[in-house]
Amino acid sequence: MKALTGLSFDAVTPQELMRALLKSPADLLWFGGIGTFIKAVHQSHGDAGDRANDAIRVDAPEVRAKVIGEGANLGVTQAGRIAFAQAGGRINTDAIDNSAGVDTSDHEVNLKILLNAAITENALTMDERDAVLSELTDSVAAHVLLDNYEQTLALSIAQANAPAEFDDAMRMIHELERRGKLNRAVEGLPNDDVARERAQKGEGLTRPELAVLLAYAKLTLFEEVIASDLPDDPAFAPLLAAYFPPAASARFAAYLPKHRLKREIIGTVLVNRLVNEGGPLFMHLAQQASGAGAPAIVRAYGIATLAFGIDQLRARINALDGRIEASVQIAMHHDVVSLLQRQTLWMLRNAGHAPDIAETAALYGRGAEALKDTFSTLVSPIEFEWIDAVIRDLREKGVPHDLAEAIGILPVIAAVTDIVRISADAGAPIDAVAGAFFEAGEAAGIDRLRAAAAKVRPGGHWDRLALQRIGDDLNASQRALASLALRQCGSLGGDAKRDEGVAAVKRWTEGSDVRLAQARALIQDLERSGPFTVAKLMLAVGQLRDLAQG
Secondary structure, three states: OHHHHOOOOOOOOHHHHHHHHHOOOEEEEEEOOOOOOEEOOOOOHHHHOOHHHOOOOEEHHHOOEEEEEEOOOOOEOHHHHHHHHHOOOEEOOHHHHOHHHHHHHHHHHHHHHHHHHHHHOOOOOHHHHHHHHHHOHHHHHHHHHHHHHHHHHHHHHHHHOOOOOHHHHHHHHHHHHHOOOOOHHHHOOOOHHHHHHHHHHOOOOOHHHHHHHHHHHHHHHHHHHHOOOHHHOHHHOHHHHHHOOHHHHHHOHHHHHHOOOHHHHHHHHHHHHHHHHHOOOHHHHHHHHHOOOHHHHHHHHHHHHHHOOHHHHHHHHHOOOOOOOHHHHHHHHHHHHHHHHHHHHHHHHHOOOOOOHHHHHHHHHHHHHHHOOOHHHHOOHHHHHHHHHHHHHHHHOOOOHHHHHHHHOHHHHOOHHHHHHHHHHHOOOHHHHHHHHHHHHHHHOHHHHHHHHHHOOOOOHHHHHHHHHHHHHHHHHHHHHHHHHHHHOOOOOOOOOHHHHHHHHHHHHHHOOHHHHHHHHHHHHHHHOOOOOHHHHHHHHHHHHHHHOO
8 A cells, every 4th residue: 555655654544545545646546436536726625615525635736647537426626627637637527427327317218218108009018118128238338338439539539639629619619608608617618818828839628628518519509400300301310210229129110200209319319420420619610611500511411421421431440449549540530520521511512402311412422432442543643642641651550451541532532522513414424524523633733732732731710711711612623624624525425434534624625725824834833932821822722713714
């Protein structure tokens, strides 16, 4: 005990022993009982609100454990959590560490409601119900564990990008305050003075603070989802069956549509999936970029998720737990989130009024499936170079080749939506359109600008919005130029191949006016003048926009 606690005395009081244990070096300090035992230095014992443990409580900097787990409520004050995290400790919040208990209770209640409907119709006796509940225990536990895995994964992704996203996080906090949904002082979130200090130091929100933001992202989105017709959309109906254990959903399928909390369950699952997959800032950023309401964004998210197989891709990354470094998994997840953000906005602007989510997703999904194995031969040499670099880097870090390729092509697979749209408008085969699309990007120098934009580090919120707009405009210009070339070459046959699409762009290039040469010359001048900036990119994009408008 002396070696563990560092105490040199043969006898100590219970309070002295407890304080020494709290300050002992350990991998994990786990709280499972009642009491608040750690606070921030600037807090008084009165701030902890637990007079019974004043003699035991220690300050966060004194804690030498690597990880704190709060199996009990309020083992640490929120200010204490933040201080511990800022000192390099790993900690969530008690709400995160206790969420499995609440989740289990919710599953139990909702399962009993489902089974009671069967009892009411004499399809099940009480004894049979109890036997079913017992049989489903492990399955419910698996559901709950997965829910909590996804939630803490969302925090890990957000934490890894917290410094870069700090400006956006503070803007979300201000917006929640403006709407009367959040009180920073009550929740222990940074005031403006603290925010300025962190920004100057290049720091972001800590994990405990991100946990608060995650909760508010879910609460506010749920309010908007449940007030809309989203829970009634047939595309989201499978979420109800997926919420329950498979055995229950199969056996009691007839009672699922009658569940009196059906809308609430679908709404909860939908919100949890969106926020866990996209992160706490997802809806805020989408609304800032589009001005659209939550229901429209959620629909667009649903289309993008289905079209690009986001759930399956995330599962493949998660299957590598314990086999590769967690930081590599987090980085891959961030790339997936980036694709999801871009494609949600694309769907919002281009397919936002589609009446059928599943049908629209299937349309673009077929395009992604048709082209996913051909990008290495479609893209320009510049694009291939950085795709190949990503794939090789991931392979060196232990990522299986097929998954490394799937992650490597994410920036270009986003082009599928534009290619499918051109194909539908022009009535041309998707393979021929893909050839025209990437040939147009190379001919106009869009591939070089896109690669340059990827290297620009945004200086804050406005730079990020500008870079996002630049990316959107580059895609729009590439789509317009490919469409223009295909129109001018005449109709492509229904069996036209890729090389015919490429040839169409080459003919257009040869016969184009001086503006294409001017655009190319401008890009070359910008490249020679030093590293690209947001201003340089905006100038080049403007020139391409003029060219694309014909």
